[in-house]
Amino acid sequence: xxxxxxxxxxxxxxxxxxxxxxxxxxxxxxxxxxxxxxxxxxxxxxxxxxxxxxxxxxxxxxxxxxxxxxxxxxxxxxxxxxxxxxxxxxxxxxxxxxxxxxxxxxxxxxxxxxxxxxxxxxxxxxxxxxxxxxxxxxxxxxxxxxxxxxxxxx
Amino acid sequence: xxxxxxxxxxxxxxxxxxxxxxxxxxxxxxxxxxxxxxxxxxxxxxxxxxxxxxxxxxxxxxxxxxxxxxxxxxxxxxxxxxxxxxxxxxxxxxxxxxxxxxxxxxxxxxxxxxxxxxxxxxxxxxxxxxxxxxx
Numbered sequence: 001x002x003x004x005x006x007x008x009x010x011x012x013x014x015x016x017x018x019x020x021x022x023x024x025x026x027x028x029x030x031x032x033x034x035x036x037x038x039x040x041x042x043x044x045x046x047x048x049x050x051x052x053x054x055x056x057x058x059x060x061x062x063x064x065x066x067x068x069x070x071x072x073x074x075x076x077x078x079x080x081x082x083x084x085x086x087x088x089x090x091x092x093x094x095x096x097x098x099x100x101x102x103x104x105x106x107x108x109x110x111x112x113x114x115x116x117x118x119x120x121x122x123x124x125x126x127x128x129x130x131x132x133x134x135x136x137x138x139x140x141x142x143x144x145x146x147x148x149x150x151x152x153x154x
Numbered sequence: 155x156x157x158x159x160x161x162x163x164x165x166x167x168x169x170x171x172x173x174x175x176x177x178x179x180x181x182x183x184x185x186x187x188x189x190x191x192x193x194x195x196x197x198x199x200x201x202x203x204x205x206x207x208x209x210x211x212x213x214x215x216x217x218x219x220x221x222x223x224x225x226x227x228x229x230x231x232x233x234x235x236x237x238x239x240x241x242x243x244x245x246x247x248x249x250x251x252x253x254x255x256x257x258x259x260x261x262x263x264x265x266x267x268x269x270x271x272x273x274x275x276x277x278x279x280x281x282x283x284x285x286x287x288x289x
Contacts, residue, residue, distance in 0.1 A: 033182060036178055036182060037179070037182060039175070039178075040175040040176075040178050040179045040211060040214075041211065041214035041215065041217070041218060042168050042175075042214075042215070042218065043214070043217075043218045043221070046221070046226040046227075047226060050226055050227060052214065052217070053214070053217050053229060053232075054210050054211070054213070054214040054217065056210075057183065057208075057209075057210035058182060058183040058184070058210075061183075062184065067184050068183065068184060068185050068186060068187070069184070069186045072186075080186060080187045080188060080189075081187070081189065081195075081199055083187070084236075085209050085235075085236040086235065087233060087234060087235050087236075087281075088209065088210070088213065088232070088233070088234045089231070089232070089233045089234075090231065090232045090233075091230070091231050092229055092230055092231065092232075093230070095226075095227040
């Protein structure tokens, strides 16, 4: 995406992305991927091929067939620096395992313009992803809530 | 395993947050944000020549703390907020305390407050966790 600040999008354009569904698809966490991710956390590999939960950030995004860059663009981020994290909510129903295919889906569940009393404006956009086992059992659900800051930083 | 409301979860120390781990993470995440790998980009927005740790990496230190306490696969939910940035070179300790205990379908769960501690009154990540306790 462009590194130059963009104009503030109309409020209606932001609200209109609610319900946007990513294509979705299968995702398998490879051993090398889990190995490197786990090393980044400073931990040892978990037993029995269990995947480190830190995978729950990128696996749902990539498995949904989107990218962080596309999520920035969907909310018309002013720049790569303009995104703030409100929260990450990770629900884990079953441990995820290496080299096991999962079905991933994702969509935009909320998008609204916020103006703070001090005048700060941002768009609060919430993405929700689900990771299911081959038998359809839900293994994990993640909710990402980002602030797309408007006019505050460039 | 015994647990009681008010119990402190043993801390988990990341002695020094390392920039090369942020770069590996950025590659795996396909994260285009240069604040995780370009010191000049960080300097330009007021962080000096120190790259900014990815949110999920900071969160992972608390995962490691909870795994060390209750075992791998024990975490059922994490909700995390990110009031401040964690920077390369930071010395960070993941900490937590038990705020509630409950039973569900014959299993015991602990609800916890968790946070990253960088020093006095400096808690860059704060959140909650639910953990299934081992028998």
